[in-house]
Amino acid sequence: xxxxxxxxxxxxxxxxxxxxxxxxxxxxxxEPSGDIHAAALIETIKAQxxxxxxxxxxxxxxxxxxxRLIADMTQLAVMWVWNVIKQYFRFRELLAEAKQVLITEEIxxxxxxxxxxxxxxxxxxxxxxxxPVVYFMPPQVWAWAQYRVKKMRARVDLVLCxxxxxxxxxxxxxxxxxxxxxxxxxxxxxxxSDPDFLEKFYAQYGNAPIxxxxxxxxxxxxxxxxxxxxxxxxxxxxxxxxIQPVFAAFNDEHARMIxxxxxxxxxxxPIFTGRTTELIRAADxxxxxxxxxSLELLACNKPSVxxxxxxxxxxxxxxxxxxxxxxxxVNLLGVSKQRWLSVFYEDSIKIIPKEPSVxxxxxxxxxxxxxxxxxSAEMADWFIRWLSQPELLARHKQRLDALLRxxxxxESPLELAAEALLQRKFDHDH
Numbered sequence: 001x002x003x004x005x006x007x008x009x010x011x012x013x014x015x016x017x018x019x020x021x022x023x024x025x026x027x028x029x030x031e032p033s034g035d036i037h038a039a040a041l042i043e044t045i046k047a048q049x050x051x052x053x054x055x056x057x058x059x060x061x062x063x064x065x066x067x068r069l070i071a072d073m074t075q076l077a078v079m080w081v082w083n084v085i086k087q088y089f090r091f092r093e094l095l096a097e098a099k100q101v102l103i104t105e106e107i108x109x110x111x112x113x114x115x116x117x118x119x120x121x122x123x124x125x126x127x128x129x130x131x132p133v134v135y136f137m138p139p140q141v142w143a144w145a146q147y148r149v150k151k152m153r154a155r156v157d158l159v160l161c162x163x164x165x166x167x168x169x170x171x172x173x174x175x176x177x178x179x180x181x182x183x184x185x186x187x188x189x190x191x192x193s194d195p196d197f198l199e200k201f202y203a204q205y206g207n208a209p210i211x212x213x214x215x216x217x218x219x220x221x222x223x224x225x226x227x228x229x230x231x232x233x234x235x236x237x238x239x240x241x242x243i244q245p246v247f248a249a250f251n252d253e254h255a256r257m258i259x260x261x262x263x264x265x266x267x268x269x270p271i272f273t274g275r276t277t278e279l280i281r282a283a284d285x286x287x288x289x290x291x292x293x294s295l296e297l298l299a300c301n302k303p304s305v306x307x308x309x310x311x312x313x314x315x316x317x318x319x320x321x322x323x324x325x326x327x328x329x330v331n332l333l334g335v336s337k338q339r340w341l342s343v344f345y346e347d348s349i350k351i352i353p354k355e356p357s358v359x360x361x362x363x364x365x366x367x368x369x370x371x372x373x374x375x376s377a378e379m380a381d382w383f384i385r386w387l388s389q390p391e392l393l394a395r396h397k398q399r400l401d402a403l404l405r406x407x408x409x410x411e412s413p414l415e416l417a418a419e420a421l422l423q424r425k426f427d428h429d430h
Contacts, residue, residue: 023049023108025421026101026131027056028122030073030115032217032250033292035059037137038113040187042067044414049422055101057094057122058113070097073115091118099125109426112156113137116148123155132157132426136417137183142169142344143324149173158426160417163329165336165343178425180417181410184292188299193278201282205270208244209284209387211236212302213269214276215258216289217250224309225289226261228376232287232307234267235380240387247271248279284393285386287379294330294366298404303386303396305379306368315372319352325360328368330400333407335363365399 025045029038039061045052046066054067059074071094095118102110102125110126112119116139123133133156141148142165152159152175159175161167162182170177213229215222233245247269249255255273262269272279276293280286286297286304297304306328310318323344326332332343341363345352356364367382369375386393410416420426 022051023422024053024055024106026098026105026107026110026126027054027058027062027067027113028073028098028110028115028119029056029058029062029113030118031113032059032074034113034115034137035061035074036187037183038062038067038111039065040183040414041111041136041417044418045421048415048418052422055105055107056111057098070094070101073118094118095121095125098122102126102129102131107131108424109134109157109421111136111421114139116141120151120155123151127155132424134158134160134421134426136160137162138166138170140166142166143322143327144318145321146323149175158420160420162413163333163336165332176426178416178420180420181413182295182408183413183417184295185299185408186411186413188296191277193281194275197275197278198282201278205244205246208242209240210279210282211243211245211383211387212279212283212286213245213247214280214286214288214293215247215249215254216291219253219257221289221291221308222250222254222257225307226258228307228309228374228379229287230261230265230267231374231376232305232379232383233269234265235376236383236387239380239384243383243387245269246279246282248276249273250276285383287383290327290368290370292329294328297366298330298333298400299408301397301400301404303393303400304366305382306366307375307379308368308370310370310372312372315354315370318370319354320350322352325356326364326368327370328364328366330366330403331364331368334365334403337403337406338363365396365403 027038029035035058038058042054042062042065056067057070057073058067059072063069109132110122112123112135114137126133135156138159141152157176159170159177161170161177161179167177167179215226215229236243247258249258249271252273255271258271280296280300280302283302286302288304288306290306290308294306324332325335325343325345335341335343369379
């Protein structure tokens with residue numbers, strides 16, 4: 001870890017200093033996952049500085065952690081340009097409300113969590129008011145539309161980086177950065193499974209291999225990927241009728257969508273809401289939509305297949321804007337640990353290939369399918385091989401465990417992020 005600039009250079013003992021008492025932070029998180037990460041950071045800051053105040057935009061988890069919410073932004077978690085346009089006036093209202101808070105309240109720093117489309121505007125508003133801006137869980141500008149790093153450099157005072165190659169990339173492009181490690185690993189270590197639920201679950205389903213299905217945290221993701229996921233499960237069941245698939249639904253609305261689609265396809269699969277942690281830990285393998293959940297799957301050592309269905313136009317456009325070899329963080333981390341290999345395509349390749357090369361596909365720790373076509377046959381084949389060949393599954397789990405040990409090297413990323421905020425490391429004159 002010595003090659004990275006981290007807050008680990010400082011003693012880990014936390015001192016609550018007098019100037020902490022009057023600090024107030026404005027948080028802005030728009031995604032459900034961002035809401036979770038922001039809430040964890042707020043709780044960590046409060047543990048170090050109990051009198052710190054929080055206000056902003058986010059979700060119920062942030063509110064429960066002690067943040068005074070202007071509005072629940074997670075209800076507006078949308079993807080693709082057209083869906084953003086449909087919510088345009090609501091976003092304008094929220095931005096105006098955020099600006100009013102920044103003007104009328106004494107905010108020490110604005111803390112942004114992913115969600116770049118909206119958060120760039122929040123950053124600009126804070127900059128105009130000379131309020132420092134810190135990006136916690138920064139957007140993957142290194143992966144998509146890299147020109148956006150100009151906004152990061154111009155509008156953000158400090159980027160708290162979670163991934164080693166991310167830290168190197170932002171630093172290369174002149175951003176003020178601090179490597180803290182990925183908070184997700186810390187959050188996963190702290191997560192407690194419900195033993196009563198697991199006891200009942202194993203009693204009912206534990207006699208069969210468990211295949212947990214994670215259809216995403218956004219309504220659009222569920223809609224786009226559900227048919228391919230069900231087709232994959234159907235193919236697996238044809239070869240291995242004894243497997244037990246289970247759905248981990250993000251919320252009740254998603255559960256109803258899944259149940260309706262199951263009924264349409266005359267399929268029966270148990271659905272559990274709010275039990276993602278338990279169902280991942282109970283699984284032998286997982287089928288998941290691409291997202292930060294891949295890090296939880298890595299942390300829990302679960303061989304997984306990642307799918308992400310987009311339209312033909314979307315598939316072509318991502319080839320023009322994506323610069324990374326993979327869309328899954330676990331696969332990017334795996335490549336970044338291999339000498340002489342880069343997570344990025346060469347600059348000379350302006351439009352990336354439709355499909356990963358044979359070499360790139362062989363390096364995937366989580367087979368991934370970003371596609372505009374039905375790839376259920378290929379996805380099913382992975383599960384059939386893993387679940388019918390225990391030695392193959394065991395070898396794959398060993399590879400995942402080796403990557404986790406190489407990657408999860410920072411004990412307390414959230415404490416490092418809290419320290420950066422409380423000690424005003426975004427204030428370069430401090």
